[in-house]
Amino acid sequence: MQSKNILILGSGAREHAFAWKLKQSPKVKNIFVAPGNAGTDSIAQNINISINNFDSVKEVVIKNNIDLVLVGPEEPIVNGIVDYFEVDEILKNIPIIAPNKQGAKLEGSKSFAKNFMLKYNIPTAKYHVVTEQNIDEGISFLSSFAPPYVLKADGLAAGKGVLIINSKDDAINSLRDILEGKFGSSGKKVVIEQFLQGIEMSCFILTDSTNYLLLPEAKDYKRIGEGDTGLNTGGMGAVSPVPFVDDKLIKKINDLIIHRTIYGLKAEKINYKGFVFIGLMINDGEPYVIEYNVRMGDPETEVVLPRINNDFFDLLEATWNGTLNEQKINISEKTFVTIITASKGYPEHYEKGKIISGLNKVSESIVFHSGTLLKDGNVITNGGRVLAVSSQGNNIQNAVRNSLNTLQNIHFDGIYYRKDIGFEFE
Ligand code: AMP
Ligand code: GLY
DSSP: OOOEEEEEEEOSHHHHHHHHHHHTOTTEEEEEEEEOOHHHHHHSEEOOOOTTOHHHHHHHHHHTTOSEEEEOSHHHHHTTHHHHHHTOTTGGGSOEESOOHHHHHHHHOHHHHHHHHHHTTOOBOOEEEEOGGGHHHHHHHHHTSOSOEEEEESSOOTTOOEEEESSHHHHHHHHHHHHTTTTGGGGSSEEEEEOOOSEEEEEEEEEOSSOEEEOOOBEEOOEEETTTEEEEOSOSEEEESOTTOOHHHHHHIIIIIIHHHHHHHHHTTOOOOEEEEEEEEEETTEEEEEEEESSOOTTTHHHHGGGBOSOHHHHHHHHHHTOGGGOOOOBOOSEEEEEEEEOTTTTSSOOOOOBOBOGGGOOSSEEEESSEEEETTEEEEOSSEEEEEEEEESSHHHHHHHHHHHHTTOBOTTOBOOSOTTGGGO
16 A cells, blocks of 8 residues: 655754654655754655755656655745756656645735735735835835734745734834845835734645645744743744634634635636645734745744644645545644743854754654754754654643653753643633
8 A cells, every 4th residue: 555755845843843744654665854853854765855856856856756746834835846847757746745846936925915805805904015115005004903913025035924012103114224125135025014913823725726624723832931932933832723713713714714815826826736824913803914924934834733633645636636625634632831941041052063962762742843854863953953853732821831841851961841731811
């Protein structure tokens, strides 16, 4: 029965979780992860290539008889890896799970995403798109409402392109700075948005362009410090399910956001086979879209995938075949929490190369590797975010306690993690 060879692109805990989940499928024979990390190395075969070099991805696909490619991070997607596959005589028949360049604009261009939401009547913050040519319009838009102001560089800016500013003068200065290149070419256009109040959460869908499955929702904790303080990070932990999410809210998210998003993609003739990650602000029970991502989230994947009981390969194959309507999602009632361990100094300067000990003592939790590397028989730190420790429980506190217990045994020089993931739900 085991026959399929899978290639996963990426090197984080999200990709380790993908490999972990696919390994459970009786249909999957070999899993390759490019470039991967020490965690993926222990359950799959790492291949050290640059995933933004599509010619090297092609070589790997051919050499290893790959039957399906799953793309983790946004960069190769936004750079057009799917379009590269589409026009290649050999690759065009190989399933690849990700949207093409046009679909990737939902994440790669904030102005495209906002215009899409406006066109398809998807609730989101009021906005105005500004370039050097219409900076005056930007300034009068800023004058039309009260602070705080949200400024976003249009293109990908590695999570750093969003500024939330409390005074109009500062906002005008920052607008000029971004247009003049503060975030490089990603800031040639700026989206100015009204600030939305509320509680953030994320939902995830897997779509074949016509049908979709709603995956478990999650909430991530982006700030470095306990109590949601300090600098923004890639994410310091996540929980799923999100306690305040009920059927009524899910129905609103489906009706007002997901249906309209799928309809809009169809109407724009965008062939989208992959994940849509929708960042939401819930205000007074009403959902608004903060952003789209065209991939799964990290650390959200590390709590979402453990709650999905389906064979993950079946879901991905059906996505490619356009038969997701024949799949029924089966979600565990259990709560999952993940706690990210980071290197001292993250998200600013941090050191790499610290030996990680205690990984062999883990039993209660699943440890997904993020920035790790195998060197001379040791697992060493190789990034700002190092490990994602995921645990289940009957509720959030219980699951957090399980991850914290596991973390008592894991050590590396300068290890840092938040002990308060899920704190607002206590
Ligand atoms: P983004 O990269 O668009 O997800 O923005 C990063 C973070 O900025 C989000 O997770 C929110 O916390 C915050 N944010 C973005 N847009 C808004 C908005 N319109 N109102 C309030 N907060 C926002
Ligand atoms: N956790 C947020 C992201 O993956 O973008």
